[in-house]
Amino acid sequence: MQTHHAQRLIRRSSASAWLLLTSPMLIAQGTTPSTLAPASTPAHQIFDLSVFVVAITGGIFLVVGGLLAVALYRFRTRKTDPLSEPAQIYGSTQIELAWTVIPVLIVVVLFLTTARIIFAIQDAQKPKTALDVTVIGHQFWWEFRYPKYGVVTANELHIPASSDATPAATFLKLTSADVNHSFWIPQLAGKTDLIANHVNTMWMDPRKPGLYLGQCAQFCGSQHAMMLLRIYVDTPEQFDVWIKNQQQPAQQGPAVVAGRKVFERQACMNCHTVSGTAATGRFGPDLSHLISRATLASGAMDNTPANLRQWVKSPDTFKRGALMPAMQLTDEQLDQVTAYLETLK
Numbered sequence: 001m002q003t004h005h006a007q008r009l010i011r012r013s014s015a016s017a018w019l020l021l022t023s024p025m026l027i028a029q030g031t032t033p034s035t036l037a038p039a040s041t042p043a044h045q046i047f048d049l050s051v052f053v054v055a056i057t058g059g060i061f062l063v064v065g066g067l068l069a070v071a072l073y074r075f076r077t078r079k080t081d082p083l084s085e086p087a088q089i090y091g092s093t094q095i096e097l098a099w100t101v102i103p104v105l106i107v108v109v110l111f112l113t114t115a116r117i118i119f120a121i122q123d124a125q126k127p128k129t130a131l132d133v134t135v136i137g138h139q140f141w142w143e144f145r146y147p148k149y150g151v152v153t154a155n156e157l158h159i160p161a162s163s164d165a166t167p168a169a170t171f172l173k174l175t176s177a178d179v180n181h182s183f184w185i186p187q188l189a190g191k192t193d194l195i196a197n198h199v200n201t202m203w204m205d206p207r208k209p210g211l212y213l214g215q216c217a218q219f220c221g222s223q224h225a226m227m228l229l230r231i232y233v234d235t236p237e238q239f240d241v242w243i244k245n246q247q248q249p250a251q252q253g254p255a256v257v258a259g260r261k262v263f264e265r266q267a268c269m270n271c272h273t274v275s276g277t278a279a280t281g282r283f284g285p286d287l288s289h290l291i292s293r294a295t296l297a298s299g300a301m302d303n304t305p306a307n308l309r310q311w312v313k314s315p316d317t318f319k320r321g322a323l324m325p326a327m328q329l330t331d332e333q334l335d336q337v338t339a340y341l342e343t344l345k
Contacts, residue, residue: 033185033186033187033212033213033214033215034186034187035047035050035186035187037187038187038188039187039188039206039207039208039212039233040187040188040189040204040205040206040207041204041205042121042188042189042190042202042203042204043186043187043188043189043190043204045117045120045121046117046121046189046190048117049113049114049117052113053110053113056106056109056110060106074086121190121203124203126169126171126203127167127169129167129168129169130168130169130170130171130203131146131148131159131160131168131169131170131171132146132147132148132171132173133145133146133157133159133170133171133172133173134147134172134173134174134175135157135172135173135174135175135183135194136174136175136176136177136194137174137175137176137177137178137181137183137194137216137220137227138176138177138178139178139179139220139221139223139323140216140220140221140223140224140226140227140298140319140321140322140323141154141155141227141284141285141297141298142154142155142157142227142229142298143177143285143286144156144157146243146246149243149246149247150247151243151246151247152273152286152288153246153286153289153293154285154286154293154298155228155229155230155285155293155295155298155299156230156231156232156293156294156295157229157230157231157232158231158232158234158239158242158243159204159206159231159232159233159234159239160233160234160235160236160239161206161207161208161209161233161234161235161236162205162206162207163207166236167205168205168236169203169204169205170203170204170205171201171202171203172192172201172202172203172204173199173200173201174192174193174194174199174200174201174202175194175195175196175197175198175199175200176194176195176196177196178196178220179196179220179221180193180194180195180196180218180220181193181194181216181218181220181227182194182216182217182218183202183214183216183217183229184214184215184216184217184229185204185212185213185214185229185231186214187206187212188204188206188212188214188231189202189203189204190202191217193218194218206233208233209233209234209235209238210232210233211230211231211232211233212230212231212232212233213228213229213230213231214228214229214230214231215227215228215229216228216229221321222320222321223319223320223321223322226297226298226299226300226319227298228295228298228299228300229298229299230294230295230299245289245292245345246288246289246292249275249276249288250274250275250276250277250287250288250289250343250344251343251344251345252276252277252343253343255339256336256339256340256342256343258336258340259336259337259338259339259340259341260277260340262329262333262336262337262340263279263337263340263341264277264278264279266327266329267325267327268281268327268337269281270283271283271284271324272284272285272286272287273286273287273288274286274287274288274344275288276288284324287341287344288344289344289345290303290341290344291303291341291342291343291344291345292345296308296311296318297311297315297318297319297322300318300319301318305338305342308338308341308342309334309335309338312327312329312334312337312338312341313326313329313334314326
């Protein structure tokens with residue numbers, strides 16, 4: 001039994017070591033969102049603070065552990081005199097002052113450093129060229145509004161990359177339509193809560209274009225774990241193209257008229273908006289450019305025709321507890337609606 005137990009410990013230790021060694025590679029490949037790979041000014045400031053705190057606490061651990069190891073070795077039981085005891089010392093003003101004053105100074109330093117970083121992030125000056133985005137948390141998806149451009153989208157946030165030549169900060173106003181949520185993109189900024197009837201703010205200025213992953217970090221219901229975030233940092237040119245596409249009305253091809261009629265005659269139009277049509281619902285995501293998104297249901301699945309059809313047929317297949325009901329459509333109606341939604345690019 002002891003041999004089997006030892007083998008299990010070795011296997012677990014080997015797995016932990018492998019995970020530790022491969023984590024930097026996963027982070028570098030962009031497969032794991034991590035605060036250890038900051039890509040924006042607020043994230044860099046938080047990372048620097050974390051390194052400072054770990055350095056101090058690591059130093060404390062080494063000092064305490066070292067003193068403990070020395071004490072255990074020096075005052076260990078000796079075979080030549082197993083009943084002997086080390087000298088007993090009662091009271092030391094110098095030692096008592098040291099273990100009182102030093103911890104107090106460490107706590108003060110950590111407090112002041114943390115407060116400086118918090119105020120540096122929260123009180124950052126907003127540039128006149130900053131992009132404003134309103135973020136609204138829903139069970140269990142994200143709504144993004146661009147007031148300057150009149151664009152509304154869902155689950156996938158597009159922002160321009162910043163550079164020395166063209167500085168571009170994005171300032172977010174965050175609120176909730178229902179319960180509390182928390183907006184967190186580890187590589188771009190810290191966590192910020194979304195609270196109903198209250199607006200919080202945050203900002204980011206990523207310099208490297210690419211995809212950054214995030215997550216709702218506040219338990220908000222049964223599908224909290226599937227309330228994912230995708231943030232696309234575009235070059236200024238890519239962002240302008242994306243905005244122009246989002247500003248266009250939804251395409252209405254004659255080949256999908258039947259699907260559009262099914263969509264508008266069912267309850268779909270009561271919850272969803274499709275620009276240029278009678279569908280003006282606000283309870284669910286805006287579908288005007290649904291197919292321009294890489295995922296469905298807030299990152300729960302890839303945006304493919306098969307997944308889209310199954311999602312319309314039975315949302316619980318992918319996201320049990322989602323507030324979207326199954327519409328009990330026939331196979332013909334499902335095919336028609338899917339064909340219609342596939343044109344919303």
